[in-house]
Amino acid sequence: MTATIKAPPNRRRTHGDPKAPPKARSRGDLKVAMIFLAPATLGFVVFYIWPTLRGAYLSFTEYSLLASPNFNGLANYERMVQDSFFWNALVVTVEYVVINIGVQTVLAVGIAMLMYRLTQSITVRAVVLLPYLVANVVVALVWYWMLDFQVGIVNQFLTWVGIDPVAFFGESAYAIPTIAGINVWRHMGYTALLVFAGLQTIPKYVYEAAEVDGSTEWKTFWRITLPLLRPVLVMVLVVTMIGSFQIFDTVAVTTQGGPINASRVIYYYIYERAFTRFDFGYASAMALVLFAILALVSLLQLRLLRAKESDLA
Amino acid sequence: MTISRRSLLKAGLAGLAASTVAGCNNGAASRGDGEVIYWLWDSAQLPMYTECANLFHEQNPQYSVKIEQYGWNDYWSKLVTGFISDTAPDVFTGHSSKYPLFADKGLVLPIDDYVAKDNVDLSIYQKGLADRWIGADGKRYGLPKDWDTEVYFYNSALTDAAGISAEQLNSMTWNPQDGGTFEKIVQRLTVDSKGRRGDQPGFDKDNVKVYGLGYADAGGGDGQTSWSWYAATNGWKYSEGEPWGTKFFYGDPKFTETIGWWRSLITKGYMPTYAQAKSGVDVTTSFGAGKYGMTPNGSWMLGTYAGLKQVKTKLARLPIGPIGKRMSMMNGLADTIWAGTTRREASWAWVKFLGSQTAQDIVAKAGVVFPAVAASMPAAKAAFAKSGWDVTPFLEPVEAGDVFPYPANPNAADVTAVMTPAMDAVMSFEAEPSSLIKANNDVNKILSASD
Missing domain, CATH: 3.40.190.10 (Periplasmic binding protein-like II)
Known part of the structure; x- marks a missing residue:
């Protein structure tokens, strides 16, 4: 991505020549390649493959963390089907993802368009990225204070303009939208930069052609920009959506699942089960189900939005 | 929320490096036989306990105490991971809502034998407080250090x-x-x-x-x-x-x-x-x-x-x-010994010291909590009075015995x-x-x- 940000927008892409034979590589590179790959592979095996396999195994056990695991077959999965908290957590998480990703993507495309059309200033890009540089927990805490019902600055402002104060974190109906909003604020700049980089890969000549044909700004956006942006947008959507499903920190420092169960998102529920209720086997089973859901969602997105093909070709 | 695989991997590798450096944290072999690691969560009480540890070391030169403090939320998860990875502190501050589970799983050490051997006088504590640390199995799991109402x-x-x-x-x-x-x-x-x-x-x-x-x-x-x-x-x-x-x-x-x-x-x-x-x-x-x-x-x-x-x-x-x-x-807190400690004698000596009037007088003087030893209470009352609190309403139900447990x-x-x-x-x-x-x-x- 960084390479494309720096590329001048009018650089011609080398398309239309995909069948050129690749240069033959000498086998002598293999050793060097192995050396360079080794550290990453080690990390991947130690921190991804092994924990994943271990988690998969634990999901078929009853494991209280404080005593060794007991194999119990599919009991955890049967429990999950019966567990209304689990289903509630899934619904709450989906609600969060829809609000978070929906609002964030629209705003990010908007900001990216503004940056692209109005300014190429590095300063503006830096400012847009600023919220993303602040730690998640700090962002959550600062907003928690600002949105306090009685002493928060936001509610004091609302009172000042004549609106009744809102219990942002306390009202069941507002808790998830509030948390989603905070994370939109933090991530939209970062997402906008990704989209902005995507915009720069669209060749100038298509816009020139559109202009010559008398297309309006609006039509150009819908007919040229968005379709040509699709591969980048799919990448952005997949990555942000996976991240969004994993919402945890904001909930952990603000509502902690409440009021009642209104913000008990799936990650928080897994965490609670594993580390406060020492129900590690069941937590692992839920984590595995979440893994399956995420894999499915990502696959669907890639398929439906034809991520591999570009309309440029 | 968008954490790329690469940044995760980097973080993981950094974590690996950090943990190898810190790996010897509670490695039993790497520290002296008489050194006890002690955990507490209240940063306000850290100075008093440091003072207690110094005095303890003076009185028992063969033992020393290393105090570590973690905030309430980290404290319990760190403790549990410590139990699993055999790196838990030798002695730690326990809470009546938390220790029953640890006792149930055999993670904390019953101290009945030590109490009997050293003839510890349990009547010096506020009424009913010491018994709060007798678990469901009838065994004693700690000596009380403070209480609250x-x-x-x-x-x-x-x-x-x-x-x-x-x-x-x-x-x-x-x-x-x-x-x-x-x-x-x-x-x-x-x-x-x-x-x-x-x-x-x-x-x-x-x-x-x-x-x-x-x-x-x-x-x-x-x-x-x-x-x-x-x-x-x-x-x-x-x-x-x-x-x-x-x-x-x-x-x-x-x-x-x-x-x-x-x-x-x-x-x-x-x-x-x-x-x-x-x-x-x-x-x-x-x-x-x-x-x-x-x-x-x-x-x-x-x-x-x-x-x-x-x-x-x-x-x-x-x-x-x-x-x-x-x-x-x-409700109250007590000091408990981890069942997996390799320094039972040293740990018990420290727990016994913290449960004594000498240590609780030091805690009382700071005016942060109410000491479990009844005779240390006047010092605490005076310390609270100095910061403008008349704490009588807290004490009355205790003196009258009109209290109920957590x-x-x-x-x-x-x-x-x-x-x-x-x-x-x-x-x-x-x-x-x-x-x-x-x-x-x-x-x-x-x-x-x-x-």
Whole structure:
């Protein structure tokens, strides 16, 4: 991505020549390649493959963390089907993802368009990225204070303009939208930069052609920009959506699942089960189900939005 | 939220590097035989315990203590991972809601033999405190170090303005029907946006500026700082066979009528709605901003309330309930030894020292908590008086013996997981108090399943 940000927008892409034979590589590179790959592979095996396999195994056990695991077959999965908290957590998480990703993507495309059309200033890009540089927990805490019902600055402002104060974190109906909003604020700049980089890969000549044909700004956006942006947008959507499903920190420092169960998102529920209720086997089973859901969602997105093909070709 | 695989991997590798550096943290081999690692969570008590450790080392040159402090939330998860990875501290501060599970799993060391061998005098502690650390299996798991009870912290500028005297505040009565004089006072302390009080004509309960009574949350399964004393003085108890309850009574009419009365204060406008209360940073912050006339809280919060500079805070007794007296929950902390320690003798020496009057006098003088040793209490009282607190309301129920224990059991986390949402739902009027009968059945199902 960084390479494309720096590329001048009018650089011609080398398309239309995909069948050129690749240069033959000498086998002598293999050793060097192995050396360079080794550290990453080690990390991947130690921190991804092994924990994943271990988690998969634990999901078929009853494991209280404080005593060794007991194999119990599919009991955890049967429990999950019966567990209304689990289903509630899934619904709450989906609600969060829809609000978070929906609002964030629209705003990010908007900001990216503004940056692209109005300014190429590095300063503006830096400012847009600023919220993303602040730690998640700090962002959550600062907003928690600002949105306090009685002493928060936001509610004091609302009172000042004549609106009744809102219990942002306390009202069941507002808790998830509030948390989603905070994370939109933090991530939209970062997402906008990704989209902005995507915009720069669209060749100038298509816009020139559109202009010559008398297309309006609006039509150009819908007919040229968005379709040509699709591969980048799919990448952005997949990555942000996976991240969004994993919402945890904001909930952990603000509502902690409440009021009642209104913000008990799936990650928080897994965490609670594993580390406060020492129900590690069941937590692992839920984590595995979440893994399956995420894999499915990502696959669907890639398929439906034809991520591999570009309309440029 | 968007964490790329690469950044995760980087973080992982950095973590690996860091952990190899810190790996020797509690490696038993890498430190001297007499060195004990001790954990606590309260940073305010760190200086006193450092002083204790120095004195301990002076008196027992063969032993030394390394103190580590972690915030409450990290503390328990770090402790559990320590148990699993064999890197737990030799001695740590235990809480009555947490140790039953550890005892149940054999992670903490019973100290009966040591107590018998060294003839430790258990009568020096406040009445009933030492027995709190006898687990469900009849074994003793710690020596008490401090204790806490609850009172009302009130904003004296607001009570003066309402014309309520300290005598009235300290002689309140309560019942679940009309709330007694307690409710009258709360009503009088409530002020709407036009300056009308709760007991004046035209009081607008939908636009309240100052609530008479504040609360932090719905109390979950213990209600320690929210409803426990109302329920107790209404003749209710948590469970059969306290403190090791196997059958809970959250569905009992005495309890549900108490909660029904408590939440009626919201309807009347004397207490904020549940959404408003939970939307705040915390109850003390709002109290500090002058939004509440009074808030119930525990003695460990004295330091926090002293830090609220915009309001003048005083203490009032809990009300006398239908059973004719005041009752407070009495909870406390103790020092416990990890079962996996390789330094049992040194750990026991340190625990015994912390449980002695010598150590508790040092703790008492700092005026942060109430020491468990009764004879150290005057020093603590004097220290609190120096910072402007008359702590008598905390002590009275203890001296009178009108206290009840924190509802302990090895499944506390599961009970909380049922009771917290259940109580939240009642307080936010999404369920009736009678719904607690079902919650109580769920709790009892969990307890019977784990037997």
